Amino acid sequence: xxxxTNLKEIEKKAWASYFEDGLWDIFMGLLMLGMGLQTLTDxxxxxxxxxxxxxxxxxxxxxxxxxxxxxxxxGRSRKVKRRKVIAIVSISVVATFVLLLxxxxxxxxxxxxxAPVLVVGIALVFGLMAYFMDFPRLYAYGLxxxxxxxxxxxxxxxxxxxxxxxxxxxxxxxxxLVMLVRFLRMYPIPAEMKTYGGN
Amino acid sequence: xAETKGGGKDEAxxxxxxxxxxxxxxxxxMARLYVIExxxxxxxxxxxxxxxxxxxxxxxxxxxAGYIEVKKEFVGKKPHTxxxxxxxxxxxxxxxxxxxxxxxxxxxx
Numbered sequence: 155x156x157x158x159t160n161l162k163e164i165e166k167k168a169w170a171s172y173f174e175d176g177l178w179d180i181f182m183g184l185l186m187l188g189m190g191l192q193t194l195t196d197x198x199x200x201x202x203x204x205x206x207x208x209x210x211x212x213x214x215x216x217x218x219x220x221x222x223x224x225x226x227x228x229g230r231s232r233k234v235k236r237r238k239v240i241a242i243v244s245i246s247v248v249a250t251f252v253l254l255l256x257x258x259x260x261x262x263x264x265x266x267x268x269a270p271v272l273v274v275g276i277a278l279v280f281g282l283m284a285y286f287m288d289f290p291r292l293y294a295y296g297l298x299x300x301x302x303x304x305x306x307x308x309x310x311x312x313x314x315x316x317x318x319x320x321x322x323x324x325x326x327x328x329x330x331l332v333m334l335v336r337f338l339r340m341y342p343i344p345a346e347m348k349t350y351g352g353n
Numbered sequence: 354x355a356e357t358k359g360g361g362k363d364e365a366x367x368x369x370x371x372x373x374x375x376x377x378x379x380x381x382x383m384a385r386l387y388v389i390e391x392x393x394x395x396x397x398x399x400x401x402x403x404x405x406x407x408x409x410x411x412x413x414x415x416x417x418a419g420y421i422e423v424k425k426e427f428v429g430k431k432p433h434t435x436x437x438x439x440x441x442x443x444x445x446x447x448x449x450x451x452x453x454x455x456x457x458x459x460x461x462x
Contacts, residue, residue, distance in 0.1 A: 165388035168400055224396030225433065228389050344395065346405040 166288065169232065171223055173289055174340075176333025177214045181207040182295045183327025186302060186319045193306060193316025218334075222341035235286040242286070246279045269307040276300045291329075298322040367456055373418050374449045378403055379411050383438065383446050386421065391437035412436065420445055 184207030191200035253272075256262040280296020283289075302318040309315035374380055381401045386392065392400075398408050415421045420442030424435045438446070 161384060161388050164384055168385065168389060168392075168396075171399070222395075223399050224393045225428070225435070226389055226392040226396045227435070341399065344398070344405065 165229070168226060169228065169288055172219065172226075173291070174223075174333065175214065175219045175337045176330040177211045177219065178289065179291065179295075179326050179330030179333060180214075181211040181330075182292075182299075183207070183323045183325070183330050184210065185323070186295075186299060187323030187327060190302070190316040190319025190321075190323055194313055194320065196313060218338070221343050222337070235288075238286045239283055242279060242282050246275070249275070269304070272307075273300045273304045276303055295322075295326055298325065370452050370456065371445055371449045373414065373420070374445060376411075378407065379415060380449075382408070382411055382415065383420065383442065386436065386438040387443060387446055391424065391435040393433060393435055397436065415442070418442075418445075 185204050188201055188203030188207070191203060192198060253262065253268070262268060277296055277300040280292055280299060284292035284296060299322065302322045305318035306315040309318075374383055378401065381403075382397060385397060385400050394408065394412075397403075397412075398405065401408065403411070412421065416423060419439060422437050422439045424437065426433050426435050
């Protein structure tokens with residue numbers, strides 16, 4: 155019995171090592187920061203911050219994380235969970251586009267109806283993602299995201315409504331940067347790997 | 354434990370313990386490979402906390418026994434070496450676990 159628990163723990167520890175680099179936190183931070191700055195300034199160019207977040211995560215995983223902690227292929231159950239996360243993200247992207255389209259056509263229901271649905275929906279999406287990804291910090295970011303949406307809706311149409319997203323994004327970004335620095339210190343590229351040119 | 358002809362204890366379960374796996378560092382490597390599909394050298398080094406030379410030497414022994422398989426893959430255009438536990442290795446680890454359980458059960462009986 156205890157052997158089973160230990161093997162499960164070993165697998166969980168291996169999986170968790172891929173979240174030690176803080177890149178997901180930086181991505182979440184830049185996502186919320188981009189949304190907040192865009193609302194505060196009404197400048198659409200700030201949405202570029204979100205794409206910087208995507209780029210940081212993709213490039214960072216390849217150039218920072220993998221050379222320091224190596225490459226691994228997880229088992230079948232992780233692959234199934236990954237597919238579930240992809241499905242959740244795809245469904246929420248489609249739902250967002252439908253809502254935006256309805257809004258542009260003037261067919262969207264009152265914000266008194268859509269705002270609570272949006273807040274609960276966001277919390278649910280992030281909650282499910284955190285669960286299937288085994289990534290506890292994502293529950294907290296989901297909560298911050300949902301609270302920021304609620305405050306933005308409550309303060310709308312004032313431009314100051316974006317402040318909640320800026321603060322939430324700043325918190326996530328700070329956590330991510332601290333984790334990244336710690337990760338870089340903890341896992342320098344091993345000298346042997348440099349000598350042998352990888353694996 | 355059963356009594357043998359000479360009056361000593363029957364040591365069969367202890368003798369059956371796979372000494373290759375019984376070594377702590379190799380057991381650590383086997384356990385880590387058991388829960389995943391495959392991993393590269395660096396990942397194993399980080400997870401086990403073994404040094405480059407130490408891990409290399411243990412992997413060679415496990416590979417010679419047919420417990421692990423070294424697979425060359427391409428990541429983009431770069432060749433990459435991945436390590437995985439063979440079916441023989443998985444079965445050996447399961448048997449080791451069973452044997453050890455038996456040893457302790459007999460010992461504390």
